[in-house]
Structure formats: structure tokens, C-alpha cells
Amino acid sequence: MTLLKMSHLNKIYGGTKAVDDFNMEIEKGEFICFIGTSGSGKTTTMRMINRMLHQTSGTIEINGEDIAKMDPVKLRRKIGYVIQNVGLMPHMTIRENIVLVPKLLKWPEEKRNEKAKEMIKMAELPEDYLDRYPAELSGGQQQRIGVVRALAADQDIILMDEPFGALDPITRESLQDLVKDLQERLGKTFIFVTHDMDEALTLATRIVIMSHGKQVQVDTPDNILRHPANEFVESLIGQDRLIQARPSITTVGQVATKAVSARESQTLKEALGEMHNKRVDTLLVTDDDGVLRGFVGIEQINQYYGTGKEIGDIMDKNIFYVKEDSVIRDTVERILKRGFKNVPVIDHDHHLVGIVTRATLVDMVYDALWGESDKPEKADQPDKAEAGDQA
Amino acid sequence: MIAFFQEFGGQLLLKTWQHIYISAIALFLGVIVAIPLGVLLTRYKRIAGFTIGLASVLQTVPAMALLAMMIPLFGIGALPAIVALFIYSLLPILRNTYLGMENVDPTLRDAAKGMGMSNLQSIMRVELRMAAPVIMAGVRLSATYVIAWTALASYIGAGGLGDFIFNGLNLYRPDLILGGSIPVIILALIVDFLLGRLELLLTPRTKQEGN
Numbered sequence: 069m070t071l072l073k074m075s076h077l078n079k080i081y082g083g084t085k086a087v088d089d090f091n092m093e094i095e096k097g098e099f100i101c102f103i104g105t106s107g108s109g110k111t112t113t114m115r116m117i118n119r120m121l122h123q124t125s126g127t128i129e130i131n132g133e134d135i136a137k138m139d140p141v142k143l144r145r146k147i148g149y150v151i152q153n154v155g156l157m158p159h160m161t162i163r164e165n166i167v168l169v170p171k172l173l174k175w176p177e178e179k180r181n182e183k184a185k186e187m188i189k190m191a192e193l194p195e196d197y198l199d200r201y202p203a204e205l206s207g208g209q210q211q212r213i214g215v216v217r218a219l220a221a222d223q224d225i226i227l228m229d230e231p232f233g234a235l236d237p238i239t240r241e242s243l244q245d246l247v248k249d250l251q252e253r254l255g256k257t258f259i260f261v262t263h264d265m266d267e268a269l270t271l272a273t274r275i276v277i278m279s280h281g282k283q284v285q286v287d288t289p290d291n292i293l294r295h296p297a298n299e300f301v302e303s304l305i306g307q308d309r310l311i312q313a314r315p316s317i318t319t320v321g322q323v324a325t326k327a328v329s330a331r332e333s334q335t336l337k338e339a340l341g342e343m344h345n346k347r348v349d350t351l352l353v354t355d356d357d358g359v360l361r362g363f364v365g366i367e368q369i370n371q372y373y374g375t376g377k378e379i380g381d382i383m384d385k386n387i388f389y390v391k392e393d394s395v396i397r398d399t400v401e402r403i404l405k406r407g408f409k410n411v412p413v414i415d416h417d418h419h420l421v422g423i424v425t426r427a428t429l430v431d432m433v434y435d436a437l438w439g440e441s442d443k444p445e446k447a448d449q450p451d452k453a454e455a456g457d458q459a
Numbered sequence: 460m461i462a463f464f465q466e467f468g469g470q471l472l473l474k475t476w477q478h479i480y481i482s483a484i485a486l487f488l489g490v491i492v493a494i495p496l497g498v499l500l501t502r503y504k505r506i507a508g509f510t511i512g513l514a515s516v517l518q519t520v521p522a523m524a525l526l527a528m529m530i531p532l533f534g535i536g537a538l539p540a541i542v543a544l545f546i547y548s549l550l551p552i553l554r555n556t557y558l559g560m561e562n563v564d565p566t567l568r569d570a571a572k573g574m575g576m577s578n579l580q581s582i583m584r585v586e587l588r589m590a591a592p593v594i595m596a597g598v599r600l601s602a603t604y605v606i607a608w609t610a611l612a613s614y615i616g617a618g619g620l621g622d623f624i625f626n627g628l629n630l631y632r633p634d635l636i637l638g639g640s641i642p643v644i645i646l647a648l649i650v651d652f653l654l655g656r657l658e659l660l661l662t663p664r665t666k667q668e669g670n
């Protein structure tokens with residue numbers, strides 16, 4: 069069910085469109101990251117959700133209810149909000165800060181104290197910090213409090229505007245773990261603004277890439293890496309990451325080389341001839357339609373030669389294969405783990421389309437490490453690699 | 460000195476009491492009008508410049524003239540004096556309240572609103588707390604002015620320590636002039652000290668005790 073629905077949102081300041089026809093439906097439990105250049109409208113979009121700003125036109129619905137018809141103060145108490153720079157109240161203790169919204173909601177004191185303890189634990193800070201003031205905490209500790217403060221009233225939607233800016237990588241990572249855990253374990257829905265593509269790729273279930281108030285691309289991290297919508301997205305992802313990402317997002321079909329195969333109905337003599345021609349010791353076996361059935365090695369052919377049997381009779385049907393649209397990263401692992409020298413690649417109808425060899429994997433790793441971009445596509449390369457490689 | 464107390468001791472007490480009473484009421488009225496008004500101005504910035512400008516103009520009217528202007532409206536006695544002194548007390552408090560509120564870190568106001576505080580809750584629980592030291596500085600300044608100018612109020616028959624001073628001036632009696640001036644100075648110092656303590660009390664704590 070759709071938790072949050074934004075339709076045709078526009079926000080115009082003077083003459084400039086800060087947000088231009090923003091549309092999105094967000095499911096419960098999603099982790100949405102907004103990323104884009106400065107001034108692209110991320111904060112503006114986010115702040116319309118809790119009515120800190122009023123849209124020029126368009127509607128926002130939460131659970132099907134138009135938020136324009138809700139009391140803005142009550143609405144904000146239901147939505148966790150971590151503003152940039154944390155915004156802890158300097159004159160309130162950590163305890164008072166954490167239970168600020170519960171207090172506004174008039175929870176009894178006992179329940180508030182319990183909540184404060186629960187939250188400080190979640191922030192992985194000692195309980196006696198509750199009586200400290202924000203100035204007595206480090207920047208990273210304050211940000212932790214800022215994050216759990218947004219959850220203290222059991223809010224289901226949490227808005228975070230660059231919550232981990234200007235933090236060292238280690239603190240940042242542990243805070244990322246914290247919010248990711250909250251989303252996965254408690255099913256909270258996050259809308260998270262960041263400037264950091266790595267952060268977005270790690271955290272998001274979906275990324276919204278924004279530029280000049282428009283959504284350039286809205287997709288899963290994998291899809292954004294795999295199919296950047298345009299050059300802007302590519303530049304945002306960065307050349308480094310695109311290259312790094314290649315082994316992980318390239319599909320098997322993209323790197324497969326041509327396989328040497330025979331048909332079930334062929335004779336052993338024909339098979340041996342093919343082996344000799346292509347200088348391989350194993351043949352993949354297909355039926356007349358090209359569907360993969362098994363494989364046959366030089367040993368079997370030697371054993372049954374002259375018995376009048378067909379390849380289909382002597383082939384080994386117990387064959388390991390991968391689908392062409394599976395991701396190379398997983399395939400690499402499987403090939404390496406099982407010790408295969410190569411693996412046949414099939415399409416959805418089990419037609420043999422090629423083969424992935426260890427030599428191909430070497431090329432992939434080489435590319436990833438050295439970042440060579442002007443190599444010809446692997447699939448177009450002559451099948452020089454497979455000859456000595458057939459298992 | 461002793462002779463002075465013997466002759467004027469009873470009167471001194473009475474005049475001091477009148478002085479305190481007139482300044483306290485004027486200041487109290489100034490506080491309860493100027494602070495809310497200052498807060499209000501931060502919410503209606505368009506009229507803020509005009510209002511503070513107006514208060515500044517009133518401040519420039521010479522004290523004697525302002526007191527004299529009160530007579531046709533309120534006659535003579537304590538009432539016109541209190542009104543005039545109240546007008547004088549407004550500006551420092553108003554200006555400091557406005558500035559103090561304006562200088563509250565906008566992220567705090569934003570956080571307060573974003574977490575679901577109503578406007579009033581944000582003012583009472585966050586902004587006024589943060590602005591308290593600046594506002595108190597304005598109150599202290601006003602208090603000093605009001606106590607000093609209450610001495611002039613005797614001119615329109617309001618009583619107070621000014622009576623000694625004016626009498627002394629008329630009769631060429633330096634002891635009366637000093638007998639009126641010194642208590643005014645002491646009073647101003649004491650009030651400033653007390654308000655200073657109050658300011659410390661109202662200054663938001665941002666550290667644990669003993670740290």
C-alpha cells in the first residue's frame with residue numbers, strides 16, 4: 069500500500085521553479101534517498117511533506133489523506149524530522165531533547181523516561197548521557213541523538229536532511245548502520261537527502277536524482293548504476309564508481325563468449341572432429357532447437373567410440389549453467405567456489421547462448437582494477453580464450 | 460550626616476519608598492508591554508522597523524518635556540509620572556527583545572517547528588529561553604534609566620527622592636542634593652545587581668552542574 073503519494077508538486081519562488089512537477093509514490097518501509105546538485109530542490113521537496121513549506125500547486129497524501137487538510141502541528145508530530153545541523157536544543161538535557169515530541173504529545177513522565185532510555189541505547193550511548201547537555205557531547209554523538217530524537221514518538225515516516233554531513237567516515241558509517249537497521253528491522257520509512265552518492269547507494273531502496281527541481285531518474289541503486297538515465301546521472305555517479313560497479317552490474321550475457329557445441333543426434337565421430345577443429349576437450353550438447361542438454365568430454369567419446377551410440381546417449385546431463393541476465397558478481401563467486409573452469413550461459417528458454425570462462429573473469433577483474441574504458445566489448449572478442457579452457 | 464538623618468530620616472524613607480514604587484510600576488508596565496510587543500514584531504517584521512522607530516522617537520523627547528506633556532492628559536502626581544517613565548522604559552526592552560529573538564539560531568526555531576511545536580510553544584520553550592540574556596540586558600538598562608529619571612518626576616508632583624534634589628537646588632542646600640542623589644545611585648546599583656542575578660537565573664543552562 070502506498071504510504072506517501074506526491075502528485076504534480078510545484079514550488080515557485082518568485083520566478084524560479086524550485087520544484088518542478090514532482091511525482092512519486094512511496095511504499096511503507098522504503099528508504100528513499102534524494103540526491104542532486106546544490107539548489108536542485110531536495111530540501112524544498114522534503115519540507116513540503118511535513119508542511120514546513122507550502123507547495124505552489126500539487127497534492128501530498130499520506131495513507132490516502134490529503135495533508136493540506138490536516139493540522140500542520142499534529143502532522144509534524146507524526147513525522148520524524150532531522151534537520152541539517154542536528155538542531156538539538158542547547159538549553160535542554162539530552163533526555164529532554166529526546167522526548168521533546170512525546171512531551172508535546174503529553175505522554176506521562178514515566179513513559180517518557182522509559183522511551184529516553186530505550187532511545188539512548190539505540191544510539192549506542194551510555195545511559196548517564198541523558199542528563200548531559202548537547203554541548204557536552206561530541207558532534208557525532210549529537211547527530212546520533214538527533215537521529216533517535218526523530219523516532220522517539222514512534223513516527224513511521226522520518227525525514228532526514230543531510231543528517232551526517234561533516235562527519236568522519238567511521239562515525240558516518242556507524243550512523244548509516246543505525247538508520248539502515250531501523251528501516252529494515254522496524255519497517256520505518258525514510259526520506260533522506262544526501263550529497264554523497266556512496267551513502268545513497270548503500271542506504272537507498274530507491275534513489276531520486278534531482279536537477280533544477282526535476283526528477284532526472286527514480287530507480288533502485290542497481291538500476292541507476294546499470295542504466296544511468298543520462299550524462300548528468302553518470303557524472304553524479306562518477307566515472308570511478310561506474311568502472312568499479314561494472315563487475316557487479318554487468319550481466320553474464322554481456323561477457324559470454326561463443327560456446328563450442330554439438331547436437332544430441334550427432335555421431336561420436338562428428339563430435340570428435342569438432343573437438344579436433346576447435347581444439348577443445350569438451351563439447352556442450354544441445355537438442356536440435358539449441359536447448360542445452362548436457363556436455364560430453366573426450367574421455368566418454370574415447371570409451372564409447374565405435375559402439376554406434378549418439379552423443380545424446382553418452383552425454384553427462386548433470387550440467388551447471390547460469391542464466392544470461394544474472395549478474396556477473398554472483399557468477400564469479402559460483403564459478404570460483406565450485407572450481408569450474410567455465411560455465412555455459414543460457415537464455416530464458418534454456419537455449420545455449422555462450423559460455424563464461426575463467427579467462428573472461430580475468431579480463432573483468434583486470435578492467436575493474438585498471439579501469440580501462442576503451443576496450444572492445446567482451447562479447448565481440450574472438451573466442452580465442454575458450455580453446456584450452458574447456459573443462 | 461547624622462544630623463541629616465535626624466532631621467530628614469523619616470522623610471527619606473518615605474521618599475525612597477515613593478521612588479521605588481513609581482519606578483517599579485513604570486518598569487513593570489514596560490516589561491509586560493515591551494516583551495510581548497517585541498516578540499510580536501519578530502512575527503510581523505513589516506511593522507517592526509516602524510514600531511521600533513516610533514519608540515526611538517519617543518525616547519528622544521527630553522524627559523522634562525515628556526513629563527510636562529503628561530500634565531494636560533493626566534494632571535499632576537504619580538500617575539502622569541508613571542506613564543511618562545513607562546514610555547521611556549519601552550525602547551530598550553523592546554529593542555533587545557526584538558534583537559534577542561531575531562538572533563536565536565534559526566535552526567532551533569526550525570527544529571522546534573519541524574518537531575511539531577506550535578508557535579506559542581516555540582516562543583515560550585525555546586526562543587524566549589534563548590533570548591533571555593539579551594532581553595534581561597534591556598530590562599537592566601531600562602531599570603537604570605527609570606530609577607534615574609524618577610528623580611525628575613518630582614517636578615510634576617509625583618514625589619520620590621527628586622523632592623530632595625529639587626528642594627536642595629531651590630534652597631542652595633548641597634546636603635539635600637546629596638541626600639537625594641546618593642540614595643538614587645544606591646537604589647540603581649542595588650536594582651541592577653538584583654536584576655543581574657535574575658539574568659543569571661534565566662540564562663539557559665547548557666552544561667551540567669559542576670562542569
Ligand SMILES: Nc1ncnc2c1ncn2[C@@H]1O[C@H](COP(=O)(O)OP(=O)(O)OP(=O)(O)O)[C@@H](O)[C@H]1O
Pocket residue numbers: 081082084085086104105106107108109110111112113
Ligand atoms: N525561501 C526561498 N526563497 C527563494 N528561493 C528559495 C528559497 N528557498 C529555496 N530557494 C531556491 O529554491 C531552489 C531549491 O532549493 P533547495 O533548498 O530545495 O535546494 P537543495 O536541493 O536542498 O540544495 P542543497 O543541496 O544546497 O541543500 C534553489 O534554487 C534555492 O535558491
Ligand SMILES: [Mg+2]
Pocket residue numbers: 110111112229261
Ligand atoms: Mg538542502
